[in-house]
Amino acid sequence: MSQAVEERFGRYGGRFVPETLIAALDELTAAWARAREDETFQAELGRLLRDFVGRPTPLYRAERLSERVGRRVYLKREDLAHTGAHKINNAVGQALLAKRMGKTRIIAETGAGQHGVATATACALLGLECVVYMGAEDIRRQAPNVARMNLLGATVAPVEAGARTLKEAVSAAIRDWVATVEDTHYVIGSVVGPAPYPALVRDLQRVIGDEARSQALDAEGALPERVIACVGGGSNSIGTFYAFLDDPVELIGIEPGGEGIESGRHGASLSAGSTGVLHGALSAVLADEQGQILEAHSVSAGLDYPGVGPEHAHLRDTGRASYFPVNDAEALLAFRELARLEGIIPALEPSHAVAWLLAESGSESEDAAASASRPGAAGAGAQDGFDLLCLSGRGDKDLDEVIAKLAEIDG
Secondary structure (H helix, E strand, O other): OOOOOOOEEOOEEOOOOOHHHHHHHHHHHHHHHHHOOOHHHHHHHHHHHHHHHOOOOOEEEOHHHHHHHOOEEEEEEHHHOOOOEOHHHHHHHHHHHHHHOOOOEEEEEEOOOHHHHHHHHHHHHHOOEEEEEEEHHHHHHOHHHHHHHHHOOOEEEEEOOOOOOHHHHHHHHHHHHHHHOOOEEEEOOOOOOOOOHHHHHHHHHOHHHHHHHHHHHHHHOOOOOEEEEEOOOOHHHHHHHHHHOOOOOEEEEEEEEEOOHHHOOOOOHHHHOEEEEEOOEEEEEOEOOOOOEOOOOOOOHHHOOOEOOHHHHHHHHHOOEEEEEEEHHHHHHHHHHHHHHHOOOEOHHHHHHHHHHHHHOOOOOOOOOOOOOOOOOOOOOOOOOEEEEEEOEEOHHHHHHHHHHHHHHHO
């Protein structure tokens, strides 16, 4: 990894931030460039990923799901990583980097709470102060994760502005960072924000795809035909996709379709957004005709964000990856379907990817007949290939919300 840390992905990315943050971003860029080439740092990070996080996570052949969709499906089990999601890969790496930089205070934002829990966990491990900004609506939706963060010693700071979800939490964290940049590091939770964050977070999450590629070759003697992952900000998906960029493998990202693209209440910035600046980077965003950022909507707190990482926008424009929306009802039904088929309770975020796979193959969940159709489904998949799907997290955090929403669907 001797190349420079990327600032741009095609025309996307860059830095659109207050002048007070430029020095901190320069410091972070230089620190990461050194750390990723430093054998001592990489050895310590590798040890923590192995002994603390529990890597490598398994690549699991989901037999009953495979029977349902008519092709072999492997799940990359990030739900089995410590804290229950892929977020811990990035949190441990950034916290270790922050300590190397002499920072004593960590701030973070969170939507579904998993990044907040992961950051609080890493800070407890390394003895760092931790403040997590979280929208008040997400605090309501994700009470179990709020309790976990408090138990781990983090301060959860509620954000009451706007929609009281992830976008507002990011804005509050950035305001904090501007005022405290000397001793504080901002652990951004996805491949969003100003450079170097999109590349930094991708580098820390690419362990998912690197492992999965090797595991797929061991299991099948071949690469998957399709690699599928959900996309909110986009860290689990870019982390999975990155190892396959130079391979003849189809890359498929699944966005939150919310109540339907036509309703305007969704989070599908790649499928139905425009180009604009959000939280320091140029990318695909949800914005009105005047360029004002719109509120996103998703039943999944972790996908409820009106933008996406700039590398995803570049992959879309170049045709290297395809992105499709899945609506709330489909994701909820897939959540239940995977639990019943495989004994795995997924987070709502990857449930969107499972829903796309079920519908695309013509094998929707048994009770999904009434769910809305989506643009982009390609019809039944070929029978000779196999799919690799990133199961980015477990669903404990979503149970109360899902049970209530499924009761509404079931009538």
